Amino acid sequence: MEKRTKHPQDTTEQAAFRAEARAWLTARAPLWGDGDGWSTRTTHFDVAAEKAYMDRCRQWQRELYEGGWAAIDWPIDHGGRGGERWQQQIFQQEVARFDVTSGFLAAGIALAGPAIGHFGTEEQKVRHLGPMLRGDMVWCQLFSEPGAGSDLANLSTRAEPDGDEFVVNGQKVWNSSAHLSDWGILLARTNPDAPKHKGITFFLLDMTTPGVEPRPIRTINGSAHFNEVFLNEVRIPTENVVGEVNGGWSVARLVLANESTMIGGGLGRADSTANLIELARRWGKIREPMVRQELARAYTREKLLDVMGRRLQESLRRGRQPDLDGSVLKVYWSESRRDRGNLGVGMLGGFGVAGDHEDTKVWGNEALNRFWGSIGGGTDEVHRNNMAERVLDLPPEPRVDKHVPWKEQVGG
Ligand SMILES: Cc1cc2nc3c(=O)[nH]c(=O)nc-3n(C[C@H](O)[C@H](O)[C@H](O)COP(=O)(O)OP(=O)(O)OC[C@H]3O[C@@H](n4cnc5c(N)ncnc54)[C@H](O)[C@@H]3O)c2cc1C
Structure with a gap:
């Protein structure tokens, strides 16, 4: 080391x-x-x-x-x-x-923290930020729905005002660690008559509130990290709205921007190629030309990610807007992660998918998990669209529903 x-x-x-x-x-x-x-x-x-x-x-x-x-x-x-x-x-x-x-606490802090810090009331900041940082509160993200993932603004979970509360009904999905979380950041529709981005409100939800039901989803690798979260007549006090009622999309955008930078910039281990090299030695692959080429590629990618991270860091140190778009980092990271899983499991041959060797457990799981980075935090395709528009200045995708009331849209 x-x-x-x-x-x-x-x-x-x-x-x-x-x-x-x-x-x-x-x-x-x-x-x-x-x-x-x-x-x-x-x-x-x-x-x-x-x-x-x-x-x-x-x-x-x-x-x-x-x-x-x-x-x-x-x-x-x-x-x-x-x-x-x-x-x-x-x-x-x-x-x-x-x-x-x-672990997952870091994701909650990186997503919920800036949203509350930037858009929250003083009372919300005092109540949540310290306990969140101390590890007393685990936060999850309740954004995606069966009909709203890449097109998140199409979400249909409803929140209707009732005195000094909102009553929420709907279903969320793919919510990481929601079954172990104390609080969640929640997006819900408060005005179906407005165009889709303009009728959404951002809430802080105490996960112990009656009517909140997380149901873990077991995935292909046997774990149950994700949940469906059902919301049935859930009462949220108005004081838990972050930002303006119907103005939640601005808060959500901050969360989504932080999410892609967090995933692309913060989750890679500095020694990930070192692990692969060690694996190649253990399994007698270190002299195979194709493996060596792939190891060199993995190393190059790791270094480039490091350089991109430093470039971001340098902009921040100088107090400038980062001159590297978060989508570039996110896609490069997700591709690297996928290649790394392929290489590790490939070196093990049949033991990559069957047997009870310790390496089978680690790398077999890595291989099954290798696409998560291309979907979570926005898919590669969506980030490429972002790059096309923001970095390359290409014409934007057609957005025919931008000014249409949400309830008049297909699925609305
Ligand atoms: C590991 C992981 C953790 C997650 N954690 C959470 C969480 O904690 N909370 C939460 O709310 N959600 C979470 N998600 C959900 C995640 O945000 C969504 O899966 C993601 O936004 C994609 O949405 P979708 O699954 O509905 O796919 P869809 O949006 O239905 O996409 C299906 C396919 O269509 C493509 N596509 C869609 N729109 C376009 C377009 N305009 N141009 C080109 N291609 C397009 C996509 O790229 C994809 O290949 C998580 C997902 C993963 C994998």
Whole structure:
């Protein structure tokens, strides 16, 4: 495992921050490879194991919070450190070298946190941001529906006002860890007479509210990470609306932008090619020309992802809008993840899909899971559309339903 402390492109200030972060981490956690590997064993086959994993993630989140590293670039009065975005990026690079994770809590913080921080009331910030960062509240995302995924604004879960509450009825789907979450960010339609983007409201939902029913969905690898969430006469206080009633699409856009950058920029382990090389050695493939070419490709992709992450970091350090579109990073990352699964399982031959070897469990699962990154957080096709419009300035897709009341649309 690499032990150097300075990155070649760090400024003096960045190198000092990196050294401080690394010293704190070294005092508390084993380097990845020296620990028991729990942080990358993210797939669980029963709820008890999943819950135990979540508890370990909560514990690490609490340590981060107490050490002042849970949200480096958030304001101090929201539980953060009042630091800079580039510091957050450096800390992410460093923590990826250690056998620790906040797991799904990190996703909740990255998605719900900025939405509340940016659009929430003072009361919402005080009530939710600190407990979220301390690991006391796990948050899930209740956006997708059977008829609204890529076309999210077509969602049909209804929220109708009733005194100082809204009454919600509908169904969500593919909601990661909703069965283990304390709170959820929810999109629901509050005005069906308005065009689809203009009649949606963003809510904070206490998952213990009567009428909220998460039903885990078992997927091909045997785990049940996702849920359908049924909402039946669920009462949400008006004080849990984030932003304006019917103005929820602006809040959702912030969440979706953060989601693709989070997935593309934050989930890769620095040593992922090192794992593949180790696997090639173990299975006697290290001299095979095709395997070597693929390993070189994986390494190149890993380095390019690192360079893109740094480019993003540099823009942030200079206080500029990032000059790299989040969709570019997300698609490049999802392709890399898919190739990595193919390569790992391919090296194992028949053992990649059958047998009870430890590598079969890890890489067989990786192969089954290899497409999630091309769908979750927006599909590759949708991100390519984004790139066409935002980066290449190509003509936009036709949007014939943009000004039509939602209830007059097909499926509305
Ligand atoms: C691992 C994972 C975790 C997830 N977690 C959550 C979660 O926590 N909360 C939540 O709410 N949702 C979650 N999702 C759901 C996810 O957001 C949706 O699956 C995704 O937005 C795609 O929607 P869909 O599945 O309805 O597919 P569809 O939108 O029906 O797409 C089907 C196919 O059509 C293509 N397509 C659609 N529109 C276009 C277009 N305009 N141009 C070209 N091609 C198009 C798509 O690319 C895709 O190939 C998760 C999904 C995954 C895989």
